[in-house]
Amino acid sequence: MSSVVEQLEAALPRSEVSTDADVAQTYATDQAGFCRAGRAAAVVRARSVDSVQAVMRIASATGTPVVPRGAGTGLSGGANAVDGCIVLCLEKMDRILELDPSTRLARVEPGVLNGSLDRAARAHGLMYAPDPASRNISTIGGNVATNAGGACCLKYGVTRDHIARLVAVLADGSLIRTGADTVKNVAGLDLTSLLVGSEGTLAVVVEVGARLMPARxxxxxxxxxxxxxxxxxxxxxxxxxxxxxxxxxxxxxxxxxxxxxxxxxxxxxxxxxxxxxxxxxxxxxxxxxxxxxxxxxxxxxxxxxxxxxxxxxxxxxxxxxALPALEKQGHCLLDDVAVTIPRVPDLLELCAAVAERHQVTVGTFGHAGDGNLHPTLVYDAREPGQEAAALAAFDDIVAGTLKLGGSVTGEHGVGMLKRPHLARMLGERELGLMRGIKGVFDPGGILNPGKAY
Amino acid sequence: MSSVVEQLEAALPRSEVSTDADVAQTYATDQAGFCRAGRAAAVVRARSVDSVQAVMRIASATGTPVVPRGAGTGLSGGANAVDGCIVLCLEKMDRILELDPSTRLARVEPGVLNGSLDRAARAHGLMYAPDPASRNISTIGGNVATNAGGACCLKYGVTRDHIARLVAVLADGSLIRTGADTVKNVAGLDLTSLLVGSEGTLAVVVEVGARLMPARxxxxxxxxxxxxxxxxxxxxxxxxxxxxxxxxxxxxxxxxxxxxxxxxxxxxxxxxxxxxxxxxxxxxxxxxxxxxxxxxxxxxxxxxxxxxxxxxxxxxxxxxxALPALEKQGHCLLDDVAVTIPRVPDLLELCAAVAERHQVTVGTFGHAGDGNLHPTLVYDAREPGQEAAALAAFDDIVAGTLKLGGSVTGEHGVGMLKRPHLARMLGERELGLMRGIKGVFDPGGILNPGKAY
CATH class of the missing domain: 3.30.70.2190 (Alpha-Beta Plaits)
Known part of the structure; x- marks a missing residue:
């Protein structure tokens, strides 16, 4: 029996498979701190649906974990490699397959940058509304995986609200098509909404049907x-x-x-x-x-x-x-919490009180209008105790948010960073349902293990 | 071992359980034609979450099917009784538990009428946007089950877009809480969107957290x-x-x-x-x-x-x-199909051509602005051949819609009426995932068997 790497090299175009240690290092993490990254057996930079299917078939047959990723701009460790895994990078699948102004629908590969789709839409007087701060460097596939938000969400909603259809590859390599181009569709369970925000744990998205709207x-x-x-x-x-x-x-x-x-x-x-x-x-x-x-x-x-x-x-x-400027001041630990609007003043006060209590610097900025703030802990990792204080402050902010009836993550996703907090927000029964659903899509548990729920 | 009915009578308040044949008949169907209805063993008109949990525990222990229903205004047979089932009617759970203008959230029991919630919201300058034509007689719980649409969906979206949270009882009687009050929330899989539109096949919704918006x-x-x-x-x-x-x-x-x-x-x-x-x-x-x-x-x-x-x-x-007027003309078979906007002229032409081909009357009306039309076949059931012609025309309209890239149901749901058509729209793999998800929520298959996917 040949090794996983040999099987990948036999099944895929030569240029798509790498076992180079430097390449593996480059693709080992996203932008989150404090999240362990393992050592990948191989990095596949897929250029076609066929390649993604081949990777999943091999991974499934060999029980090899697969960590799908876009541009790696995630902020919660959701794209971090695990030991012995295949990192399945979708950034080279970056074609806009179709953009139809009459239906206001675009079909794009997952590696298309959010900003590229938006610019293509604007050439027709349209826009792709979800606007994460990373939009010029983050991919639609990654945005779908985390249900990315942005500044315009108070008016236009999040990524999920702008996705009509998905084509995705399951753990066993089979292809599914979810959703419909129509505005209304109640034909069965909403698998599209389920895949959006699933952080690569259910399937690998290989095509996104996105809704556009008139540019304003x-x-x-x-x-x-x-x-x-x-x-x-x-x-x-x-x-x-x-x-x-x-x-x-x-x-x-x-x-x-x-x-x-x-x-x-x-x-x-x-x-x-x-x-x-x-x-x-x-x-x-x-x-x-x-x-x-x-x-x-x-x-x-x-x-x-x-x-x-x-x-x-x-x-x-x-x-x-805001974030680049704070990063000039020291090491940053970026939080992502959400409350209802009447609780925003309480959350602002909470962040200030936590900074005072732990004697750490907290720079708070974010999407006040939808209640999603990013309190950012700034510290000097070389100074004894500062990192521990930052981590303690981080936990206090999340715990305080839960007391305010809020969510442990508004738009960055759970990844690895927020796993302990997720279990404090959800009950065992709800977590069990999520894990059961994962079992339906990915019975072997090979897709992005150890992430999210 | 006592019978299911005896167990229900022992566990629930006397007034909530009925085995009267007339009552069973009243609650045996929704408004759809051409859908078989079975004979229920009992009708439970639940007044509390406790009662719903008790019903599900008894049903689960005895393997008894449960058919949840609201006001029975459904148009696809999704609420039709099956033989030996418990019809679990939620219409008596009709309290608005909380309406907070500052968060623009309402917590309501599932039996609250859509129109009642909207009127309560309007007293605060707010509205509940989703506006099915049935809004004054249909319940929020039923609207959630079918992801109900309406006329304002081209601008404000469907029921799913206005549901923040759900409390639901699983097949085994346990209670789950999904979603969050916040505008943004990516804490785990989106169980809320999954339950909306699931037509009573996954869980019994006992509380709905609805989002309100400024009345316009x-x-x-x-x-x-x-x-x-x-x-x-x-x-x-x-x-x-x-x-x-x-x-x-x-x-x-x-x-x-x-x-x-x-x-x-x-x-x-x-x-x-x-x-x-x-x-x-x-x-x-x-x-x-x-x-x-x-x-x-x-x-x-x-x-x-x-x-x-x-x-x-x-x-x-x-x-x-439109619909009441057509119903004065004869028997009606109401369809519910959706296409993208550029295909609306083709759908209108299709309906006219089908009427001509089958020599049946088709009254077409609906939500042109979101592509969701209701071609309605009007016929005299006493005239030989007319009913068969109407059914053939119905099938042709759905088949033609699929050829136009549309959906077999825009807002009425699959129920029993559209099951054959659903299988033509979705692949085996996608249907298999839906059934697998059902298995996670309802391993015994007791919740609304034979409906939807």
């Missing part, structure tokens, strides 16, 4: 500064609901200072928090005026509004730099 | 008449896309004539089709003007527009009467 330029953008977190929190509660904003983002003082340190944008580094709001409807002037008035009434120390799209993009640039 | 009055309504179906079809393709309409409905000549016959609304019974469009945004005047211009350019023989909400409701009344 940002017609109004507001930036508001607050002297204290509580006022910013109250403004979020007021604004997130009825205003039909397309984005409502927050950056706290730590984040603002980090951005100002690298970008020199004349941000007020004495402000406790900065809110950024955007609207994409024709009544933008009225909405922006009301939004500004709300912020002023709630004690904003500074408010500026623009109805110019390009100026609006400049306003939003500070937010886009 | 209809700011503009248009009615347009066309002398031929092809022109109406072209108008649908033009209007369904970029206009941000909240409703776009069609009635063909047969339907218009049926409505006029009972309602005397001064409808033009010579028109081949009538389109009704509504918009609920502040730019209604501009949108309505453009919509009117489009219809005129495409040959509409008459167009009227109103910006008055009440007058708009009067315009829409004709559409609400």
């Amino acid at each position: 330029p940002a017609c109004g953008t507001m930036v508001a500064q607050f002297a204290d977190l509580a006022s910013a929190g109250r403004a979020i509660v007021e604004l997130a609901g009825p205003r039909n904003l397309s984005k409502l983002e927050i950056m706290d003082r730590t984040t603002v200072r980090a951005v100002e340190a690298i970008a020199n944008m004349d941000l007020d580094t004495s402000a406790a928090a900065l809110l950024l709001a955007q609207v994409d409807t024709v009544d933008a002037p009225a909405i922006m005026a009301a939004t500004e008035a709300t912020c002023e009434a709630l004690g904003a120390t500074f408010v500026a509004t623009t109805l110019d799209e390009r100026e609006g993009e400049l306003f939003m640039r500070a937010r886009a730099m | 009055p209809a700011c503009g309504t248009m009615v347009a008449q066309f002398a031929d179906l092809a022109s109406a079809g072209r108008a649908i393709v033009e209007l369904a896309g970029p206009r941000n309409l909240s409703k776009l409905e069609i009635m063909d000549r047969t339907t218009v004539r049926a409505v006029e016959a009972i309602a005397n609304m001064d409808l033009d019974t010579s028109a081949a089709a009538l389109l009704l469009a509504q918009v609920d945004t502040v730019d209604a005047p501009a949108i309505m003007a453009a919509t009117e211009a489009t219809c005129e350019a495409l040959g509409a023989t008459f167009v009227a527009t109103t910006l008055d909400e009440r007058e708009g409701e009067l315009f829409m009344r004709a559409r609400a009467m």
Whole structure:
């Protein structure tokens, strides 16, 4: 019997299989910290559905674990290699197979970058709505695996809401087709929604049928500064609901200072928090005026509004730099928690209190308008005790979020990083159902073992 | 060992269990024709989660089939009794447990009518968006079971898009909680989306966490008449896309004539089709003007527009009467098929051609704007051959829809009526996965056997 590697080399085009240690190292992890990565037996950079099927047949026959991955921009270790596995990389399957403006549907391979699909759609006056911050470097396949979110979710929903159909390869190498192109479809169980967010544990997605929608330029953008977190929190509660904003983002003082340190944008580094709001409807002037008035009434120390799209993009640039800027300050442990809108002020307060209690730096930024924040612990790993303090703070933030009735992960997925927390959020019965469903798709347990649920 | 009925009577409040033959008959079917109904051993009208759990424990221990049902307004036989089963009726669990305007979430028991929840929401300036035509008589639990649609789905999506959380009882009587209140949540597989549309085959939903949204009055309504179906079809393709309409409905000549016959609304019974469009945004005047211009350019023989909400409701009344009016003309066999928007003209043509070929009356109406139509076969069951012709026409319409790349059911569900057609739409592998998932939730196969997939 030949080895797994020999079988892969015999079945696949030569250029798709690598056993090089450096290559294996490159594909061993995603962007998450604190997650163990194993040593892969081989890396397959598949270029066709046939190759993916061949990999799964060999893996199934030999009981070899398979870790599917896109661009590796994940933030919870969901794409980390396990010992002896095949890393199945889909980034070379990067063709837009079809983009039909009349049905507003695109068929794409999983390795297409989110931003590439969006740009192709915009050439037809359309857009692909889900907008993770990674959109220019993350793949649609990876977005589907984690049900990726973004800033526009308060208005347009998450990845799952924009996926019509999937083609996927099961553990045994067979191909399935889920969903329908139609807006409405109740023909059987919703396997499409089940695969979205399943973090590579059920099947390998090889084609995505994505829904596009009419592109809407940002017609109004507001930036508001607050002297204290509580006022910013109250403004979020007021604004997130009825205003039909397309984005409502927050950056706290730590984040603002980090951005100002690298970008020199004349941000007020004495402000406790900065809110950024955007609207994409024709009544933008009225909405922006009301939004500004709300912020002023709630004690904003500074408010500026623009109805110019390009100026609006400049306003939003500070937010886009939040994570890279914090990463300049030290090691970062990025969290991803979600609460209902009325609980956002409590979550902001919780993050500040945890920072104080553990004497660690927490830069909190994120999607205030949908309740999904990214408190980020910044520390110096060389200083004794700092890493332990950061980890303890991380746990406290997640535990506090659960007490607020929230979710342990809003958009990054469970991966390896949040597994202990998932078990605190879900009951044994619900986890058992998830594992039972996995058993139906992947009886041998070879697909991304040790991840998610 | 006591009988199932004796066990139910011992475990449940006296008033909840009935073995009366008339009661069993009343709860034996939903509104679908052509679906066999068996004879239930007992009808349980549960008033509490405890009762539902007790029923499932007894059913599980005795291998007794359970058919859950709400108000019985289903249109595909999904709630039909099977021989010896327990019909588990949830309509008495009809309390709105909580309605929180700040989170825009409602917790309701499954027997709450869709319209009751919507009215309760409107008292707070909110609405429950999914609007099946049955909303004043159908329950949220039934809506969840079939992933019910409605007229506003082209803009607001279907039931699944508005369900945050579910509490459900599994076949063995255990209770599960799925989903989260937060807008974003990727903590494990999406069991909520899986249960929505599962037609009572996986679990019995005992509490629904529904998302509400700001209520929006209809700011503009248009009615347009066309002398031929092809022109109406072209108008649908033009209007369904970029206009941000909240409703776009069609009635063909047969339907218009049926409505006029009972309602005397001064409808033009010579028109081949009538389109009704509504918009609920502040730019209604501009949108309505453009919509009117489009219809005129495409040959509409008459167009009227109103910006008055009440007058708009009067315009829409004709559409609400479509099915009751057709039912006055004879026996009805209501279909439910969906295609992509560019295929709507082909589907309209298909329905007309099928009527011609089988020499049966077809009244076609429905949600043109999302591609979900209800061609309705009207016949006299006492005339020899008419019923057979209607059934043959029904099959032809579904088969033709599949050829157009559509779905065999857009919003009514598979139930019993569409089971043969489902197998033509899905592959064996996909059906096998659905049955495997059912096995995880309901290993004994007691929940609504013989329905859906």
